[in-house]
Amino acid sequence: MKVGIRIPPCRPVPEVAASARLAERAGFDAVTMPDSPTLWRDTFTALAFAATATERVELWSSVTNVVTRQPIGLASSVRTVAELCGDRFRLGIGAADSSAFLTGRCPATTGELRSGIALVTDLLRGAEGKIGDHAVTLQDPSGPVPVYLAAEGPRNTALAVEVADGVMTTFRDVDRKAERIAAAYAKSGRTSPFRHIVVSFVKITDDPAREARELKPRIVKTVQAEGARLFEEAGFDIRVPSKPILLPDGTDIGHPRDMDEAIRVASQWVPDEAAVWYAGQIGLFGTPREIVAGIERLAGLGVAALHMTDGGSFDLPDALIEQFGAEVLPLLRAGCSP
Incomplete structure (x- = not known):
């Protein structure tokens, strides 16, 4: 199974590129970068820097969108990065989360995703695209790139099978x-082949309860988006405000710059016990061998790659890169499990 690491473009792009290079040297197969214009540097500029700093790893937008990025401009950005790294680029695209609500937009509908992906892919392969009745072509197209759609529900899952590579x-x-x-x-x-990529929190620890507190802000967002039923069924009564929660520095509670403040705010509604339970639901928290066992379970489900995150939005994940590369990847490559 391939393993990737999420690196938010939260620092000057030479530093982001250096983090990507660190991941490549540590043995990761992919580097993924999220896209949210008010939170981070431009994702495609950061990916371009990473392309020149690496030689082997796949480079992913994970994920961009057609809400804050108009499809023609998106196609041009993709072409530029693909010219720099060739067949290492992967276009991860989704409906939009923070990139939408932090800019006063709504997430893309399934129909908007279908038309946006179609236009981007047509332009990249040198075909004529349509904006209403107007024909558009992209000069010097890069050629097709693999497309992966972020999808949690049945409609967008069906769309992914229809229009994407995974x-x-x-x-x-x-x-x-x-x-x-x-x-x-x-x-x-x-x-034709179709790949399932899983995005997961990963914490290498012998004390999952301690690490789980950082999930409290994520729980608030989950309840806002999906309701409290998941937690009610597990015995937790969690009631949160219905509107997006912004922190004093202008970041949202799901992508905090000040994690301690986000945890403090979220703790009004989320008990420690709920965070510990949730950790087991959304990621791999444990010793290196326990994490390897979790990855092997994913492989048994047909998952092609794990893209991991430390959950941070404003710090580069260099510590996790080095620890995972030193303690987990050797076990995984050797086929070791408990």
Whole structure:
């Protein structure tokens, strides 16, 4: 199984590129970068720097969108990065989360995703695209790039099978999501390969309870987006404000610059016990051998790659890169499990 690391472009881009180079040297297969214009430096500029600083790793937008990025401009950005790193580039795209609500927009509908992806892919392969009745072509196109759609529900999962090379899901309920993907693939009649990528929190620790406190802000966002039923069924009564919660520095509670402040705010509604339970639902928290066992379980479900995150938004994950590269990757490559 391939393993990637999420590196937010939260620092000057030479530093972001250096982090990507560190990941490559540590043995990672991929570097992924999120895209949210008010939170971070421009993702495609950072990816371009990373392209010149690395030689082997895949480089992913994970994920960009067609809400804050108009598809023609997005196609041009993709072409530019693909020229620098060739077949190492992967276009991860989704409906938009913080990039939408922090700029007063709504996430893309399934229909908007379908038309946006179609326009981007047409332009990259040198075909004529349409904006209404106006024909558009991209000069010096890069050629096709692999497209991966972030999808949690059935409609966008079906769309991914229809228009993309693979689907990206979060770790939670991965068994059910793998079944849904397999069913959508079988129903579509598709015969070409289709890859399932899982995005997961990873914490190497012998004290998961201590690390789980950082998930409290994420729990607030989860309840806001999906309701409290998940936690009610586990015995936790969590009631949070319905509107997005901004912190004093202008970041949102799901992407905090000041994690301690975000935890303090979230602790009004989220008990420690709920965070510990949630850690087991959304990621791999444990010793190196426990994490290897979790990765092997994903492989058994047909997952092609794990893209891991330390959960941070404004710090480079260099510590996790070095620790995972030294303690987990050697066990994983050697096929070791408990």
